[in-house]
Amino acid sequence: NWLSFSHGEKILNGSQLYTYTVCNVGEHEQDNWLRTTFIQRRPSASRVFVELQFIVRDCNSFDGSSLTCKETFNLFSSESDADIGTSFRKGQFKKVATIAPDEITSRNELRINTETRVVESLSRKGFYLAFQDIGACMALLSVRVYYKTCPATVKSLAAFPETVAGGGVNQALREVAGACAKNAVSEESPRIYCTMDGEWVVPVGQCQCMPGYEAVNDTCRDCQPGFFKAFVSNDACELCPVNTKQLSSGALLCLCAEDFYRAPDDPTTGPCSGLPSAPRELVATTTQLAAGKLQLSWSPPEDTGGRSDISYSVECRRCEGTACQPCGEKVRLEPASSGLMDTRVEVSELEPHLNYTFTVEAHSGVSLFARHCTVSEIVNISPPPSSDPPKVTSMRLDERSLTSLSLSWAVAPRRPMPQSTRYKLTYPGGSDDNLDVTTYTVLILEKSSVQISDLSPGTAYLFRVQALSPEGSPGGSSIEDEFETLTEVPLSQSNTGVIFGAAVGGAAMLMIVVVVLLIRKRRRRSHTRQGPEDTYFSSSEQLKPLKTYVDPHTYEDPNMAILKFASEIHPSHVTKQKVIGAGEFGEVYRGILKAPGRKEGAVAIKTLKPGYSEKQRQDFLSEASIMGQFSHQNIIRLEGVVTKFKHAMIVTEYMENGALDKYLKDRDGEMPSFQLVGMMHGIAAGMKYLSDMSYVHRDLAARNILVNNNLECKVSDFGLSRVLEDDPEGTYTTSGGKIPIRWTAPEAIAYRKFTSASDVWSFGIVMWEVMAFGERPYWDMSNCEVMKAINEAFRLPAPMDCPSAVYQLMLQCWLQDRSKRPRFPDIVSLLDKLLRSPESLKAIADFDPRVSIRLPSTSGSDGSPFRSVSEWLESIKMSQYSENFTCAGVVTMDQVLQMKNVDIKNIGVRLPGHLKRIAYSILGLKDQTSTLSVFAV
Structure with missing residues (x-):
């Protein structure tokens, strides 16, 4: 029912038009179809655009009230792998869109509409378009079918081919791989995205010119003669530095010119330098030559070779007659004989009768490439002979009795030694009671030992020894030491001392027993959640906490504990925003706390689900009674509770990053060891605070550590009755309740002996979780397998890239004997040392x-x-x-x-x-x- 007009029968704006028209507005139930010929599709063009130009007449322009006029028509499509000719079935077509005009043609003026629709998800060799009229008076002027492409381009030295725009359904971007230009490389394959509108966006993987080439426009050109480039980059080639050879084009490096060098630590792209010339003006100052000392000084070399790392070495040779040999350690040079940065050196321990020769050399970082002996001057020194006596260095007691002492002493070796050396020994010989004067005995000895008799028993004597010169005058400093003769003890006095000592010892033992009994009696009276103390809490720091935890269950009325340790909040001050989790007693919300006199802030709100029993309510609020007793930056802070209204709530500070185990899983491998150790340090600090308050957590695990925006870790979950894991395998039921097997110490599993030592075991597991980025401890082993493995001395292996020092601390936490495990103060101290010395984290534990x-x-x-x-x-x-x-x-x-x-x-x-x-x-x-x-x- 569509009629084709010839080009001569319709003229619009002076142009002849070919149109298909239909206008059966006076008839009912119109269903007129017009189909295109077979349109072949380019394989990569999965979406095409259909641009229609058409005219629709205004239905109001027709006379008569019985007209069934419409002002829209429909666009359909159908895919096929071959041309089916004139065969046509409506069921083969699927609707693309309903086409409505923007402007309607009246009797007096024609208005042409242009509309574009998209046909997507094309996959076969070709397709047909069809147009359905259901009662409109319209003319179809043109149908334009096309697809869009992103043109071939070069971006960041990567060439990308022409690409058909868009991908499949709901895929706005098509990823396109590119190829680097000649002499260019990329760490990752260059790629870019082609949008549905035929535009290139988001290039990834920049290509860079290889060494010896620089980027010019869209190509990599080799470096010109006299220039070089050593690394992969898009930087321009650099001019060869001084003292280098200018090579041909495409140079990666500029080699050093003859007689010029680079030190091992010099950059290969830097300049070359020459050897330093000899030092100048070597001078020996001999003001103390008689004492075997002198000072050497010199001036720096005139030519440093272009370097600032000039150092000096001094060589000493001593000559006896015509034979010379190195001085060795017999001559001391201060501050050193090599590596000198200053131009002077002090020389001592020179011996008389010998000649000394000193040679000074200048060195730099390139001296190792050539033997460049820079002898500036030879200084011959011959110190005069010395008449000073040798120096006495030490005195010792060889033998003693009630009335005598045998002494000897050592002297410093000298060369040459005098043929005979005499010594002066002085010691107090007695006193005159009448004159109140002490007399001294002076002995002149030919040897370095003496036995002195006629001394008083049990008396200390001060002896002074000094060597004498050949002329008999004292030489140098003397040495003093005190020695005592033996004391004679009468038998009666000895027995009295023994009896007195025994009496004192017995009294001391009796006092100790009384003190121990008093301490034990006081401990029995203090009833806390922890139970009896053991040797783990024997340190003075543990016995004298600043504050002690009080078990809220010891209160006859649990509500009194809540009133004492938690602040009451009016529910109108708490606004719930969204559910962020579910606890054992109800949902956990993120919300806002806006109380009078306090700054508005985000909080976490634990709620109690409807239908609770009174015991459940008390158990729910008991966590607040516990939490309210703690105040530490690594313990979750209680803001308050809502208890005086129907819906009880616990309000705590809000931790933006949630549970530690999930936070680490989401960032697997992205955080350095130093940052992970810092998080462990925060957890350990919180646990030290709890142990100081005599509180045992019992359920320390990464799931119960919360993380805020500053990556501070805070210990949470202080409920006495709690669901430890979602799956039944997570807990092990005993007569005393549920235990988290994977985190619990063996003595706590076997005997329900929970102490700070068992919390240390759990902390070791938390350390493993942190270094393994939230991996499940013991993987998919069952609880029975875990217990069996631990009892057979199996311990979790080191996680990947775990520092050895950290893993050794884990193993210490997992010692079978709980008394040998480290305490939390020790753990905090060790982690603090690791953080202060990051290099200690570089050694990695073996990983299987x-x-x-x-x-x-x-x-x-x-x-x-x-x-x-x-x-x-x-x-x-x-x-x-x-x-x-x-x-x-x-x-x-x-x-x-x-x-x-x-x-x-x-x-x-x-x-x-x-x-x-x-x-x-x-x-x-x-x-x-x-x-x-x-x-x-």
């Missing part, structure tokens, strides 16, 4: 990927081989990369086993932690001999 990732060699958890790459990736929690492997054509496990680190990078795995996890997993897969049972390993 087979144990740490816990993968079978080529099989899944049931022992059967992995059936697909996606199944393997899911087993190591890397499912997000399944599409990357598929797109790269890695679809079998045999192909996975052939992959190397560079291959994993090339398929788009960028995060270091994820890269290492996949790489170590492949390493585990290659180990065909291991079943990787954690017990076998």
